[in-house]
Amino acid sequence: MPSYREPSFQDRTAAAAQAKQKALERLRAKPAADPAELEARRAAREAREQVLAAERAAKAEALAAAKAEKLARKQAEAEQRAAERAEAEAAAALKEARLRPPSAAEMKAARDARYAARKARK
Incomplete structure (x- = not known):
């Protein structure tokens, strides 16, 4: 039984050149594309590219x-919150105005208004 002989550098380069030559021959033997x-x-x-471009455009449009x-x-939520805040502030101001006792000037104005209304009826 022969022992294993490690290929030399020349053997390896020759085998590589031979494999390259075979590949070139196979490529040349291939018929030209119709x-x-x-x-x-x-x-x-x-x-296929047009379909993909249309899909990308549709996706971008849907995203936009x-x-x-x-x-x-x-924006609608912000407007609603602003309206609710304004309503709450108005309600708080009205509540504060109702709870605060009238000043002397306000009492005099109310009394004068009642007097003027009574005079206007006569």
Whole structure:
């Protein structure tokens, strides 16, 4: 039984050159691509790219619509909170005005108004 012989550098380079030559021969033996087939592939690729571009545009449009809707919702909520805050402030001011005893000037104004109304009826 022969013992294993480690290939030398020349053996390895020769084997690599031979493998390269075989690959080149296989490539040359391959028939040239049919122009009609190449055109069909190009058309299919362009159609696929158009579909992808349309999908990306639709996705971007949906995202923009969602952002606009979210912004509108935030603005409506802010307006509602502002209205509620103003209503609460008005209610607090009214409550404070009702609880505060009338000043002397206010009492005099109310008394004068009653007097003027009584005079106007006569």
